[in-house]
Amino acid sequence: MSIRFGLLALLERGACYGSQLRSEFETRTGATWPLNIGQVYTTLGRLERDGLVVPQGEREGKQQLYAITDDGRRELAEWYTRPVDRSQPARDELAIKLAMAVGAPGVDLVAIIQGQRRHTLRAMQDYTRLKARALASGPDNRDDVAWLLVLEQLIFQSEAEARWLDHCETRLIRFAATHPEPPAGPPVLPDPDEVVDEEERAAAQSRGGHGA
Known part of the structure; x- marks a missing residue:
């Protein structure tokens, strides 16, 4: 649209x-x-x-x-x-990724958050440099002002995402402190007597089949 x-x-x-x-x-x-x-x-x-x-x-x-x-x-x-409709937010890949990663086996969610934060902060620094360059040359026309508005929206969006990632990491650390993962127990081995019983039952069924 x-x-x-x-x-x-x-x-x-x-x-x-x-x-x-x-x-x-x-x-x-x-x-x-x-x-x-x-x-x-x-x-x-x-x-x-x-x-x-x-x-x-x-x-x-x-x-x-x-x-x-x-x-x-x-x-x-x-x-x-007409206000832009925010009641039906667009799908956000990062939010979906973190939601799916919670509790996923073998996934280091904190590492994902920290890696994303580094990327977001780099992007914010790039936008800030572009804004400084645009201001240094002076917004001389409406196209320059329009570009500054877009840049500032990207900067604010990056700042908000970085704060949200900080919040996510804090929440996960608190949750892990109060809900520790249960220690992995030794592997459960089958009962030898049950294995023998199964083998005898299979052999008996085989003999019965031949006798028929």
């Missing part, structure tokens, strides 16, 4: 070719969520089907100019004012 409305927002500024929309989208977001040209044209096809954009002018080779319709502007305005 974000690609759909992102393209509508760009088209509100003026008619564009698909390649222009791709370039503008990546400029605004700093290529954080790169688009391939196939995604752009697939989305434009759906927007045209829904009456939100229309082809404009003659096609130039493989290039077609698209413009937003009045219905497209109305739907875009509604999107701007």
